[in-house]
Each structure stands twice: as C-alpha cells, then as structure tokens.
Amino acid sequence: MQAIGCKRWAIAEGYIPSQSVSTERALVSHETACILNAGDHEANITLTVFYADREPVIYRLTVKARRTLHLRFNDLEDPAPVPLDTDFSSVFESDVPIVVQHTRLDSRRAEISLLSTTAYAEC
Amino acid sequence: MQAIGCKRWAIAEGYIPSQSVSTERALVSHETACILNAGDHEANITLTVFYADREPVIYRLTVKARRTLHLRFNDLEDPAPVPLDTDFSSVFESDVPIVVQHTRLDSRRAEISLLSTTAYAEC
Amino acid sequence: MQAIGCKRWAIAEGYIPSQSVSTERALVSHETACILNAGDHEANITLTVFYADREPVIYRLTVKARRTLHLRFNDLEDPAPVPLDTDFSSVFESDVPIVVQHTRLDSRRAEISLLSTTAYAEC
Amino acid sequence: MQAIGCKRWAIAEGYIPSQSVSTERALVSHETACILNAGDHEANITLTVFYADREPVIYRLTVKARRTLHLRFNDLEDPAPVPLDTDFSSVFESDVPIVVQHTRLDSRRAEISLLSTTAYAEC
Numbered sequence: 001m002q003a004i005g006c007k008r009w010a011i012a013e014g015y016i017p018s019q020s021v022s023t024e025r026a027l028v029s030h031e032t033a034c035i036l037n038a039g040d041h042e043a044n045i046t047l048t049v050f051y052a053d054r055e056p057v058i059y060r061l062t063v064k065a066r067r068t069l070h071l072r073f074n075d076l077e078d079p080a081p082v083p084l085d086t087d088f089s090s091v092f093e094s095d096v097p098i099v100v101q102h103t104r105l106d107s108r109r110a111e112i113s114l115l116s117t118t119a120y121a122e123c
Numbered sequence: 124m125q126a127i128g129c130k131r132w133a134i135a136e137g138y139i140p141s142q143s144v145s146t147e148r149a150l151v152s153h154e155t156a157c158i159l160n161a162g163d164h165e166a167n168i169t170l171t172v173f174y175a176d177r178e179p180v181i182y183r184l185t186v187k188a189r190r191t192l193h194l195r196f197n198d199l200e201d202p203a204p205v206p207l208d209t210d211f212s213s214v215f216e217s218d219v220p221i222v223v224q225h226t227r228l229d230s231r232r233a234e235i236s237l238l239s240t241t242a243y244a245e246c
Numbered sequence: 247m248q249a250i251g252c253k254r255w256a257i258a259e260g261y262i263p264s265q266s267v268s269t270e271r272a273l274v275s276h277e278t279a280c281i282l283n284a285g286d287h288e289a290n291i292t293l294t295v296f297y298a299d300r301e302p303v304i305y306r307l308t309v310k311a312r313r314t315l316h317l318r319f320n321d322l323e324d325p326a327p328v329p330l331d332t333d334f335s336s337v338f339e340s341d342v343p344i345v346v347q348h349t350r351l352d353s354r355r356a357e358i359s360l361l362s363t364t365a366y367a368e369c
Numbered sequence: 370m371q372a373i374g375c376k377r378w379a380i381a382e383g384y385i386p387s388q389s390v391s392t393e394r395a396l397v398s399h400e401t402a403c404i405l406n407a408g409d410h411e412a413n414i415t416l417t418v419f420y421a422d423r424e425p426v427i428y429r430l431t432v433k434a435r436r437t438l439h440l441r442f443n444d445l446e447d448p449a450p451v452p453l454d455t456d457f458s459s460v461f462e463s464d465v466p467i468v469v470q471h472t473r474l475d476s477r478r479a480e481i482s483l484l485s486t487t488a489y490a491e492c
Contacts, residue, residue, distance in 0.1 A: 001171060001179070004133050004214055004245055010373050012403040012437065012470035013485055017395075026140075026208070027231070034135040036173060036212035048370060050405060050437045056370070068135065068173045068212035085395070089405035089437035089468070091373055099212070099243045101135035101225075102470075106483060108396070111357055114229060115485035116136055116238035120468045122373055124294060124302070127256050127337055127368055149263075149331070150354070157258040159296060159335035191258065191296045191335035222335070222366045224258035224348075234480055237352060239259055239361035247417060247425070250379050250460055250491055272386075272454070273477070280381040282419055282458035314381065314419045314458035345458070345489045347381035347471075360475060362382055362484035 001066070003039030005097035006123035014049070014088035016074055019108040029107045031073040031082075033090065033119075036099040037063040043094045049073075049082060050089040063098065092119075124189070126162025128220035129246035137172070137211035139197055142231040152230045154196040154205075156213065156242075159222040160186040166217045172196075172205060173212040186221065215242075247312070249285025252369040253339065255346035260295070260334035262320055265354040275353045277319040277328075279336065279365075282345040283309040289340045295319075295328060296335040309344065338365075370435070372408025375492035376462065378469035383418070383457035385443055388477040398476045400442040400451075402459065402488075405468040406432040412463045418442075418451060419458040432467065461488075 017029040037043040047059040059076055063069045073082045073090075082088060092100050100119040105112055140152040160166040170182040182199055186192045196205045196213075205211065215223050223242040228235055263275040283289040293305040305322055309315045319328045319336075328334060338346050346365040351358055386398040406412040416428040428445055432438045442451045442459075451457065461469050469488040474481055 001214065004131055005243065008373055010405055010407065010468040012405040012468045012487075013401075013439070013472050014403075014437075015439075032136075034137075034210075034212065036133055036135040036214075038133065038171070038173060038179075038212075038214055048407070050407060050435060052437055052439070056407075056435055066173060066179055068137075068175055068210060070136070070138075070175070070210040087403075087437060087439040089403065089407075091370065091405075091407055099133040099135045101240065101243075102485070103136050103238065104483065104485075106481065109480045111232045111234040111480040112229065112236050113359075113481050113483045114227065114236045114238040115472065115483040116225070116227075117240045117363060117470065117486045118135075118243050120374065120470075120487050120490065121243065124337065127254055128366065155259075157260075157333075157335065159256055159258040159337075161256065161294070161296060161302075161335075161337055189296060189302055191260075191298055191333060193259070193261075193298070193333040222256040222258045224363065224366075226259050226361065234355045234357040235352065235359050236482075237350065237359045237361040239348070239350075240363045240486060241258075241366050244366065247460065250377055251489065278382075280383075280456075280458065282379055282381040282460075284379065284417070284419060284425075284458075284460055312419060312425055314383075314421055314456060316382070316384075316421070316456040345379040345381045347486065347489075349382050349484065357478045357480040358475065358482050360473065360482045360484040362471070362473075363486045364381075364489050367489065 003097040005099040006121040007094050008122040009092040009100035009119040011090045011102040011119045016084050017108045018084035032103045033071045034101040035069045040065050041096050043096045046093045048091045052087050126220040128222040129244040130217050131245040132215040132223035132242040134213045134225040134242045139207050140231045141207035144230050155226045156194045157224040158192045163188045164219050166219050169216045171214045175210050249343040251343035251345040252367040254368040255338040255365045257336045257348040257365045262330050263354045264330035278349045279317045280347045281315045286311050287342050289342050292339045294337045298333050372466040374466035374468040375490040377491040378461040378488040380459045380471040380488045385453050386477045387453035390476050401472045402440045403470040404438045409434050410465050412465050415462045417460045421456050
C-alpha cells in the first residue's frame, strides 16, 4: 500500500495515573500512542517527551513496514521511565509517513475510563 | 448535497475487548468506524486492517449515496473476522469523498466507557 | 476577534441512547454539537442529518456573533425530532467560519460516559 | 527542536461540572487545555473564552520554551473565574507555534469519565 500519514506528530496531553484497580496488563492504567506504518519501509522514529518543569527526554523506536505498534508510555525505559502522575506532552518524528493516535485507559476507580484522539499532524 | 470529505482515512488505534457485561447488541464491547457518504454516488471502499505481527487483511464494503454506515469491526467476516483482544489499525480507501470517525464502546466492566475521534484524513 | 474556523463541518458518528439513569437535564443521555462563532457576524447554518436507510433531513439554526451554541440533537424538533437508538451522521454548512466539536454524554448505566472530538473541517 | 504546531487554536466544547465525588485535586472535575511549546522561544498566549449569552473574556498566559502546560480552566482567576455548569468555548492565539489538546475529567458520579481531542488548528 502507498504510505499514509505525516512525518511529525504531536500529542499535547500526557499523564499516566499511578493507581489501577487491576493488575491485569489490559486493565492497568496506561497511556498509549498507536502508530501505524502502512508503507513498505520501516519507520525510524524519534520520540521526544516534554515536561512542565524539566528538559525534554528523547527515545528511539522503530515500526516495521505494514505493521502497527501500540506503544505504551508506561513501557519506555531507555534512557529513563516516564514518571507517573506527571503532566507531559510528546512529539514523534519519523523518516517515513506514519499515523499517530493517542489513547488512555484509566482504571484508578472500579470502572475503566477511555479517551482517544488523532494526534496533531505536520506533513 | 456536494460531497464532503476525503478518499483516504486512517485509524491508528484498534482493539476489540473480548469481555462484555451485556449480551445486548447495543452494549456489547465494540469497535466502530462511522462512515458518512454525503454525496450522490455510492462509495466503494477498500478497508485494510494492519496488525502488530502479521500481514494486513483486506475487506470490501460500500456505502450508498446520502447514507451513513456505522461499521462494527466485530461484524467483519470475509475473508476473516478481526481477532479479539488484539491491537490493530485500519485504512479506508474510497472512490468518492467520505468522512470517517472512530468510536469504541467498552463494556468489560459493569459501566460502559466510550472513546471517539475523527480519523486521519488524506485528500 | 478575527473569525476562526471553516464553513463546512461533518460528524460521521451520531447516536442518542434512549436510556438514562437520570432525568436531570445535565445528566440525560445526549448528543451535542458545540458550535463556536468567534467572528463579528451571525452564523446562519444548515444542518443536514444523514441516516443509514432513509433520506437526509435538513434543519436551520443561527449562532450569534462572538457566541457559542452547545446544540443538543435531542432538542431538534423542526421538521422532525432525531430518532433515538438510531445511527446518524451530520453536516454543518455556515455562511461564516465556525468551529464544531462533537460530544456525547451517555448515562445508560449508573455512571456517565463521555466522548468528544473536533469534527471534520472543510475550509 | 524545530517548533511544531500553529498559532491559533479553538476548542468549541467547554463545561466545568460543579460536582465532584472527590476533593483530591487529580480527581476533581476539571476542564483542561494541554499546551505544548516544543520550540526554543517562550509562547505568549491570549486566551479568549466565549459564552452562550454574554461577551467573551480575555486571559493572558505564557508557556516556556520546550515545556508543556496542562492548563485547568478551573484555575483561571484574572480577570474572573470561569463559571461552573456553564457552556463555553475557547480560542488560543500564540506568538509562536504551539499544539493544543482538550481534555475533561468528569467526576460527578462515583466513577470518573474522560474525553479528549486535539483542538482545531489554524496555521
């Protein structure tokens, strides 16, 4: 398939609640960036996480050709985990077009709550 | 009405929970692509579903002129159903302009939770 | 303020649940189009509601200069109310730039659930 | 990093519920504009809040270079707080590119509910 998307994306909202009523991976509170690489070339992505009161932190990731990656910010480790209960934003810069959507599952209370939005794209 | 929308749309997020507290169709956990074809010509659409670790799968659908279709990914059957509890993304390619919005109703717990976003458009 | 927005907007998702646990207006299940008219001229808007299996229905509304209107689809009456528990889509066509955002409050269960997205804009 | 975003943003939806089941700051019902300033210059922002039946109100704020600000409308005070249980819309005008995302946490009931969307951008 012809690639679809843009090379720069931003998610202004970001927050991982430290509380979860469940320890099941699917139901632990998580913040996700869903990344679609519909084209025929691997996507090499630089992810920059911005904070309210400290310098940004940079991560590297790849998404294979014709694959999706539902990246949990909770799972980032190198160079450092994203702190919980902390406001952040993120920018994705890819060498090929991708599509990015932001989703949070919040299970601080007995019932889960969801939010999602297509991120801001710059082509 | 003059047609509105674009011919290529992407939804980077996709996930159908296998659990539901209700068996009533309106309240079963579902993942939906709402497709508006406001123009005067039928829309012939190719839907490609992308996964994290296998090749994409292609579906065909049509939306009549001046009609909306709220397509549940749960209902796709040919060539194969979309697996539950599995991350996916989707791309819609139409021969006329359409508008696509992504909605999930999650009823894994006693209360329902909703998310929705206008999909990413490429005109 | 200089006007902001576009003259054509589409919301592909639409559904008013017939059930509500509350009769308080703020908590009755409702489907809303929030319309901002930031400019200095009144907005005259044609709203077309599309269905899955019948012809579209047209409504007229106005939003005053420098005002917002949070329009509940539940409140539309002329020429006919929007049926409950029924899939629909909507298109807004204005004579001046406006901004449209779609929000649903669902109170079918004991707890409320929310969704929202900026609508699809065509300038 | 090269700046990302636009200088004018609009959020057509706005509503701060007066009720909350919790007095914990993270769980009090709140309406938020998440603002990312990824570039190397401070963002000076004029925020205009629009109402259904009165004139707009103007606020000033700044977001430092390479920082995010998760602004709660609940916290605005000068020249006046945003009234609760009242429909509003907002427009952000910045002197440098920013990205704006709208999020509400609603805790009127025992369980929280979330909505979020990338705001409408005008570059």
